[in-house]
Amino acid sequence: MTLMITSPPAIGPYQLPNPVMLAPMAGVTDRPFRQLCRRLGAGWVVGEMVTADPSLWHTRKSQLRMDHQGEPAPRVVQIAGGDAEMLAQAARLNAELGAQIIDINMGCPAKKVCNKAAGSALMRDEALVAEILDAVVSAVDIPVTLKIRTGWCAASNNALRIAKLAESAGIQALAVHGRHREQRYTGEAEYDTIAEVKSHLAIPVIANGDITSPEKAAYVLRYTGADAVMIGRGAQGNPWIFQQITHYLTHGERLAPPSLTERCQILLEHLQALHAFYGDTMGVRIARKHVGWYLNDDQRFSDAEQRALKQQFNALASTEAQFDWINNAMTHDAAQRLLAKGSHAA
Structure with missing residues (x-):
């Protein structure tokens, strides 16, 4: 028995190969990570949020965020601003530079974004x-798409009204994170609002928030009736989640997890891409957070061992x-020897 809830949606002229997407995350979904997640089964990836102010595009951060060289279609660029x-x-300008989809950010809860009346602050x-x-x-x-939250706070859940405005304006797909802005990333995502939005819209609706396993993805698709799920933090250190979810939705059973050798090979390939993209200095710094996430997902180690290994790296x-x-850490025994050596390892 298969568990696929619905056929993957089309957004504009682009037919998704599966209903599992990578969410845009500032400081995470750079080109190396997008390419890795796409190779491991993500049906749709979105670049990091780019400011709408072109006068800031000369910075190295903006230049790197706007780099989609070598990426297959569709190239999705998310923009943020309040004007x-x-x-x-x-x-x-992004369309002229090669963007094939524009995504508008009305979901970011970061204070520095909301203080500029952008991101989720716009929902007010x-x-x-x-x-x-x-x-x-x-x-x-x-095509233009939109990402929102359920509202600014619990007392102002206006996602449905925003969704109707979006559909009327010609937005071609809507992603909804099941939290209001004041929650940021705390508490649990709720899916009733997403289900309500989906029941009133004809355009594709994408469910986002706390989707960290194949079973949870299937549950959210069933519960909300959404056309796809969007994975954010669940993909950090766990980029194979996309192929695992797709396999579960298609076959109704879990795909065997990647072997230790496969995990290490993926990690090495990811680091090689990071260093090639950012250069040695930035690459070293950025690799640290990704390796930390990989270690968080490694069930071989206790919390204390994970902390010690992160400190070493x-x-x-x-x-x-x-x-x-x-x-040197590719086997459990080798990792234990590194732990035994303490901070002088490697």
């Missing part, structure tokens, strides 16, 4: 939301030392 005309201009001003949606959709001839200051350390 309708600036967002429209950003959409036009429905008139401005309507103005932004109309401006961006009118500015480009490529974070002390390494060169690309070569990082690769040597990973190669």
Whole structure:
């Protein structure tokens, strides 16, 4: 018996191969991670949030976030801002640079974003939301999608009203994170709001929030009736989650987890891509958080052992030392020897 709830949706001219997406995450979903997740089964990936202010695009951070070189279609660029005309201009410029989908961020809960009346702060001003949606959709001839939360706070759950505005404006798919802004990433995501939104919309609706296993993905699809699920933190250190979910939805059984050798090979390939993309100095720093997430997902180690291994890896200051350390930790016995050596390992 198969568990596939619905056929994968099409967004504009792009037919998804499966209903499992990678969520945009600032500082995480860079080009190396997007390419890795796509190779491991993600049917759709979204780039890191890019500011709508073109005057800031000269910075190295923005340049790297806008780098989609070598990525297959569709190339999805997420923009954030609070000014309708600036967002429209950003959409036009990104389309000229090769974006094939524009995604508008109205879901980010970060204080530095909300303080600029962007991200999820926009949900407090429905008139401005309507103005932004109309401006961006009118500015480009490529599909525009939207990501929102359930509202600003528990007392202002207005996701359905925003969703209806989006569909009326010509938004071609809507992702809903099942938390309001004040929750940030705490507490549990709720799916009743997503189910309500889906029941009123004809465009594809994507469910997001706390989807960390194949069983949870199947449950959320059933419960909400959503067209797809979007994985965020559940993919950190666990990029094979996409193929595991797709297999479960298709066959009704769990795919065997990757072997230790396969996990280490994926990690090494990820680090190689990070260092090639960022260069040695930034690559070393960025690799630390990813290796930390991989260790969090490694059931071979206790919490204390995970902390000790992270401390060892974070002390390494060169690309070569990082690769040597990973190669030396590829078996449980080798990792235990590293732990025994303490902070002088590697």
